[in-house]
Amino acid sequence: MNENIEEEKKGKYSLIGDANEEDFDSDSDSDSDSELGLFYKPLPCFGCGIGWFSFLLGFVFPFAWYFATYLYFTNCYRRDPRERSGLAASAIAALIFTVALVITVLVLVFSGR
Numbered sequence: 001m002n003e004n005i006e007e008e009k010k011g012k013y014s015l016i017g018d019a020n021e022e023d024f025d026s027d028s029d030s031d032s033d034s035e036l037g038l039f040y041k042p043l044p045c046f047g048c049g050i051g052w053f054s055f056l057l058g059f060v061f062p063f064a065w066y067f068a069t070y071l072y073f074t075n076c077y078r079r080d081p082r083e084r085s086g087l088a089a090s091a092i093a094a095l096i097f098t099v100a101l102v103i104t105v106l107v108l109v110f111s112g113r
Contacts, residue, residue, distance in 0.1 A: 043082060050076075051086020058093055065094035 045053035054068035068090030076083065 043080070049080075049083050049086045051083050051088070051090055053086070055086055055090045055093060058090060058097075062094075062097050065090045065097060069094045 043049040048056075050071065051068055054064040058065035058068070068087050072084075072087035072091045076087065
């Protein structure tokens with residue numbers, strides 16, 4: 001029974017080491033950068049990412065929401081999945097803004113003023 005537990009611990013999982021550890025051995029230097037430190041880099045736009053920056057900027061300049069929506073639907077977040085939530089928030093904000101703008105225009109056109 002003890003052997004089964006030890007085999008499960010050793011079996012299907014592999015430890016992920018830090019690049020600074022002495023035990024770490026990689027086949028090539030370029031692979032270590034792409035596998036380990038991929039998401040250690042800070043996001044662009046003051047560290048909050050393009051999506052969240054566009055979301056905040058959209059309250060002053062609503063076109064930023066449409067730009068982020070375009071990026072969201074063209075799968076720009078595949079390069080960095082941390083961007084997905086900000087781009088989705090901007091897409092939702094663009095949808096709400098568009099619906100509010102259409103309703104406002106329809107009310108002004110059909111109100112008779």
